[in-house]
Amino acid sequence: MKLTGNTIFITGGGSGIGRELAEALHRRGNKVIISGRRRGHLDEVVAANPGMTAVELDVADATSIKKVAAQLIADYPGLNVLINNAGIMLPDQAGAHIDDALMVSTITTNLMGPIRMTSALIDHLKTKNDAVVAYTSSVLAFVPLAVTAVYSSTKAALHSYILSQRFMLRDTKVRVLEIAPPWVRTDLMNSREAEQAMPLEAFIDETMTVLATDVDEVLVEGAKPFRENPGPGEHAFVNGLNAQMMEVLGG
Structure with a gap:
């Protein structure tokens, strides 16, 4: 990804990974517009x-998305990069009753x-050079955390x-990137003080380095074992991770 002049x-740029990523890109000389629910x-x-x-x-409101997209195209016709970062993470009970409101x-x-x-925004982005659509997913897309089963499933x-x-846009100007963080010290799941989690600043520094390359999946070193897990042995990895996390979380 080109890291300057964009x-x-x-989305979700008011705190956590979204804010730090926005600030890192802002320092590189990009025009950055952030969004969130909390003014x-x-x-x-x-x-x-x-x-x-x-x-x-x-981002949970289709009308809000439609309105903001139209505003962005009108106010920032040079818009060429979208980073879908907003998200929520709450504990659930996959082995018991799932709260319907939480799930939805x-x-x-x-x-x-x-x-x-x-x-x-996709039709607009198709007209731009160096266009990128990026998504913040999670290593839990590959190795689910049992106490956040719904969140892991969404990722x-x-x-x-x-x-x-990515396949459908292969012959267009738009690149599709996936940023899959490991456990990072943010407000999600009250992880700001978690010793086992990766410091946010270190995550952003490493992520920016990887973003500057031509990879489609943006993985810091700590995320790679999770990405490599899916396959015949995935259950052992998943069960081992969750047993460890249950001890950490006191479950």
Whole structure:
């Protein structure tokens, strides 16, 4: 991916990976527009990064996506990069009753949201040079975390969709990238102080280095064992990971 001279829209840019990625790309001389549901978070990021702009967006709301997409195309005709980063992660009980509201919210936000957002902008992006659609998935797309079964399933589904979209866009100007983070110190699942999680700054630094290459899957070193797992031996890896995490989480 070309890392300078782009006009980039990042969903979920008010905190965590989205904010740090937005700031890293902003420092590289890109025009960066972030979005999120919480105006206060967006204003804080913009104030700390002169030249960055923000727009309120609820990726779980199809009407909000349609409205923001039209606004982006009108206000930023040079837009050539979309990074679908917004997502939610909540614990669930795959071995018991699943809360229906949690399930619907997670699927709508993590899967339907990025599909809708890309769909709303894809015709515009096809007209741009150096166009990119990127998705923040997770290593849990490849190795599910049992205590967040719905979240893990949405990321697995998103990975599958990315593979299909990359194939369908193979003869266009649009590249389709997947960023699959390992466990990173963010607010998701109260992981900011988790010793086992990768420091956010280190994750962003390594991710930016990989983004500068021509790979389709953006994986830091800590993510690679998870990506390599699917296959005949996947159950042993999945069971081992989840046994370890149950001890860490006190389950």
